Amino acid sequence: MRLTQAISQFLQTVEHQYGYSAHTVRAYQNDLDRFAAHLKTKHAQTLENVATITLEIMRDWLWELQEQGKSTATISRNIATLKSFGKWLEERELVEINPATRLNTPKKQHTLPRVIGEKQIENLLINLRQAALAGEAAAQRDYAILELLYASAIRVSELVGLTDSDINLAEYTLRVTGKGNKQRIVPFGKPAAAALKLYLEAGRLQLASKNSAGLASSNIFLGNRGGALSSSGVYRIVAKHLKSLPGGGPQGPHTLRHSAATHLLNGGAELRIVQEMLGHSNLASTQIYTHVSTERLAQTFKQAHPRA
Incomplete structure (x- = not known):
């Protein structure tokens, strides 16, 4: 089987049979498209028959990524993609054995996530609220x-992915669809409810009117042209507002997720509750936030305790 055909069938399998999210499927596709581009340049014969792809060929691509200065996280993700693709090839007897089985994933760099202080976030949201009350649609959306x-x-x-039916303003809850298409109910507070109400009653209507195609989107958050807002669009919006805050590190939406989880634990929330709220299937994924809290405790101790 040709490589392009195999990749296409693999992506259909992970989307329709395995139920992976559109985001995960796109990540698989991007990784495999880059892998195919590498093979076209260095190992063109493999494009005609996936059975000729070997462990050495895969390692050659990964080495090239390392030479390009790709991060450990990026290389690890590409290895995971190759292993999943190789397993699929083996299950369908397109290769005798999964060539990616012996690929070694680089050790993770154990860095703590960036956490923004509660007061900093409070001041940021106050400023965003003031801008939103001025009436501009984009400002109301960003807020x-x-x-x-x-x-x-x-x-x-x-x-x-949120749509009209996913938000319950009366009960202050969201219905979200997470990894593996698993749904969960997540609470939010009165300030977020007020921000949503303002946006839904004013800003969203203004943005929807800019859709030249005339098609109404059921998505809650819209772009400046009235279409559904993309993940990259949200990243740009959040990064724009976080860049002015002190402290280095990531400035995207995940920084707010890290901060919220840490602040919950600092406020006394149980780890299992935070796990459920975040949608983590494994408690170990949530425990990184206890490390952040512990680090802050140690810093406070050193600064405040007379016998530190």
Whole structure:
């Protein structure tokens, strides 16, 4: 089987049979398209028959990524893609054995996520609220996005997937669809509800009117041209507002998710509750936030305790 055909069938399988999210499917496609581009340049014969793809050929591509200065996280993700693709090839007997089985994933760099202080976020949201009350549609949307991301700690992919039926303003809850198409109910507070109400009653209507195609989108958050807002669009919006805050590190939507989770734990929330709110299937994924809280505790101890 030709490589392009195999990639196409693999993507259909992970989307329709495995139920992976559109975001995950796109990530697989991007990785495999880059892998195919590498093979076209260095190992053109493999394009005609996937059975000729070997462990050495895969390692050659990964080495090239390393030479290009790609991060450990990027290389690890590409290895995971190759392993999933190789397993699929083996299950369909397109190769004798999964050539990616022996690929070694680089050790993760254990860096703590960036966390923004509670007072900093409070001041940021106050400024965004003032801008939103001035009446500009984009400002109202941005205010609602940052309030909701911080209040609910949802992922950016979950945010852009929200539709009219997913928000319950009366009960202050969201119905979000997370990884593996798993749905969960997430609470949010009165400030986020007020920001959403302002946006839904004014800003969203203004943005929807700019859709030249004349098609009404059921998505809650819209772009400046009236279409559904993309994950990259949310990233740009959040980064624009976070860049003025002190401290280095990531400035995207995940920073608000990290901050919300850490602030919940600092406020006394149980780890299991935070796990459920974040949509983590494994408690170990949530425990990184306890490390952040512990680090802050240690810093406070050193600064405040007379015998530190």
